[in-house]
Amino acid sequence: MQLKAAVIGQPIAHSKSPALHRAAYRALGADIDYRLIEVAPADLADFVAQIRAEQNWSGISVTMPHKASMLALVDARDADVQRTGALNTVLVDPADGRLLGRNTDIIGIVHALRHAGVASVQHAALIGGGGTARAALAALKQLDCQRADVYLRDPAKGGDLAELAAVLGLGLTLRPFAEAADPVTGAGAGAAELVISTLPPGVADPLAEALRGTGRGSNLLLDVAYDPWPSRLAHVWSESGGAVVSGLEMLLYQAVAQVAAFSGCDLAGREDVINVMCDSIGLPER
Known part of the structure; x- marks a missing residue:
């Protein structure tokens, strides 16, 4: 049958x-x-x-x-x-x-990053707080991550992510979405060695130009949105000197x-x- x-x-x-x-x-x-x-x-x-x-x-x-x-x-x-x-x-x-x-999103993220040469990560940033962000936190734990910043439109609604991070033994800071694009102080998402955008296609576009200049040669962005590709965020990040992993890699492995x-x-x-x-x-x- x-x-x-x-x-x-x-x-x-x-x-x-x-x-x-x-x-x-x-x-x-x-x-x-x-x-x-x-x-x-x-x-x-x-x-x-x-x-x-x-x-x-x-x-x-x-x-x-x-x-x-x-x-x-x-x-x-x-x-x-x-x-x-x-x-x-x-x-x-x-x-x-x-x-x-x-x-299978968890293993998809882990294998996509390992394929890109990431064996472990100390400090990561997540943009967005939906189901994919929850999978990303679990994936970060498998990569021995010690702390993560999560950028949300309303950090007050990030309690479930904080609870998950506590269960995983992962240090977590909830930050306002606007702070993700703070290239002046270096406290934004670009300050982390790994950034994972879990936002749906197009949603990160307004953030892309604000993030211009925050990507650094050693910084890596995984953008789970893959249609269209490159996303505006991925394009700006790459222009700024950062490395980019396509969401297609995550899609493949999951x-x-x-x-x-x-x-x-x-x-x-x-x-x-x-x-x-x-x-x-x-x-x-x-």
Whole structure:
């Protein structure tokens, strides 16, 4: 029986997940039909009920705006989801149809940064405070990060991030969004050795010009937004002398983990599969 899988969100037309997954399943010989499905927030519960009823689903890739609301619709959550309160993956148990929430964004961020040569980081800055920021904090902990500054429109609403950082044993300072672009004092995001922007596409554009000049040769920016690429933020950062990691790198590595989970195939050492995934979205082979 052919299995189904999909990426869901709204908007969703820009997603490169179908290209990644379809390339991988062809290379693996896995009979999985991976689709792109736009699901409005009001329709999410009905969509999940449909998946349970059809009984031929392998998994779902979950993107905005469903990463938080999907939490209440799964039957179980793995340790990363329980810890961070964020998921981007739902596995369907073939035995009983139960839904398991997972978070592959964490491993996606870790592997993207390691591929860029980051073995560890002492001081990082996060821009934005949504589900991806929560995954980024967990990823930073895996990279032995000691402290992080998080820039939010309203720092008073960052209590959940502060609680997560305390659980992770990570020093955290919540700062106003405007302070991220403070090149004069050096206290802005450019002062950190690693900056991760978790903002959706286009949202960081007003910040980009203000950040001009804060990037330094040793500083690294990971911008999770990849459409369009380069983002305005990535362009300005690179112009200022900083190094940039594309959000496509994160997308690739989180998809590798999803493909392994959805197909049941061990991708350890399968550079052939990873390389066809790279080709599918225009990344250099590993």
